[in-house]
Amino acid sequence: MYKLIVANWKNNPATEEEAVNLAGKTDHENLVICPPLHFLKSVAGVVKKSPLGAQDLPESSAVELKNLGVKYVILGHSDRRSIGETNETIARKLSLALSLDFIPILCVGETWEEKQSGRKEEVLREQIKVVPSGSNIYVAYEPVWAISTSGSGQRDNPVESLETIKFLKSLVQAHFLYGGSVASKNIGDYLKYEEIEGALVGGASLMPEEILSMI
Ligand code: PGA
Numbered sequence: 550m551y552k553l554i555v556a557n558w559k560n561n562p563a564t565e566e567e568a569v570n571l572a573g574k575t576d577h578e579n580l581v582i583c584p585p586l587h588f589l590k591s592v593a594g595v596v597k598k599s600p601l602g603a604q605d606l607p608e609s610s611a612v613e614l615k616n617l618g619v620k621y622v623i624l625g626h627s628d629r630r631s632i633g634e635t636n637e638t639i640a641r642k643l644s645l646a647l648s649l650d651f652i653p654i655l656c657v658g659e660t661w662e663e664k665q666s667g668r669k670e671e672v673l674r675e676q677i678k679v680v681p682s683g684s685n686i687y688v689a690y691e692p693v694w695a696i697s698t699s700g701s702g703q704r705d706n707p708v709e710s711l712e713t714i715k716f717l718k719s720l721v722q723a724h725f726l727y728g729g730s731v732a733s734k735n736i737g738d739y740l741k742y743e744e745i746e747g748a749l750v751g752g753a754s755l756m757p758e759e760i761l762s763m764i
Contacts, residue, residue: 553747695729
């Protein structure tokens with residue numbers, strides 16, 4: 550079964566030159582490359598095989614992203630939710646994305662505090678409500694506390710994430726990815742399940758050999 554691997558560079562690399570260099574080294578038809586928005590244009594100039602993704606869909610740049618050849622858009626990443634992006638805003642961006650024929654990758658996931666206080670399912674239910682029925686969309690389940698840069702230091706258990714993805718699947722029809730400290734040493738623990746159709750990779754996607762070994 551085909552699995553979708555998405556390289557979410559987040560705020561990296563530091564310079565345009567490094568971004569172009571990393572894109573050139575990891576250009577591969579099975580890897581979606583999502584550079585920071587400000588490097589998209591230069592990265593679009595070098596990738597020949599990788600589909601391009603954007604890390605957000607600012608309404609003002611939607612047409613420009615389309616013209617650059619961007620195919621996927623990541624929406625609702627925890628970095629954006631943590632600076633105040635609401636489910637309402639995400640819903641608006643999601644319908645804009647679908648109207649422009651982007652393939653959305655909606656990130657959902659609970660924080661450690663939400664998990665500990667027994668609110669995980671409630672939070673996920675609210676976050677997933679924005680998905681319109683019958684749309685072609687990916688949902689990435691990323692427990693916020695398992696993301697390498699969130700600094701919680703908590704380890705995720707793949708079986709528990711599989712159960713969460715099954716729960717989400719019972720609520721909406723979508724393709725499901727997993728994200729949160731995915732690396733070559735653990736990617737197989739997720740992708741072995743048919744319910745998990747790919748991975749959203751952050752930190753490890755900045756290391757060419759590492760990310761290429763995952764696709
Ligand atoms: P990580 O990031 O792989 O570095 O944990 C994933 C993400 O934030 O999408």
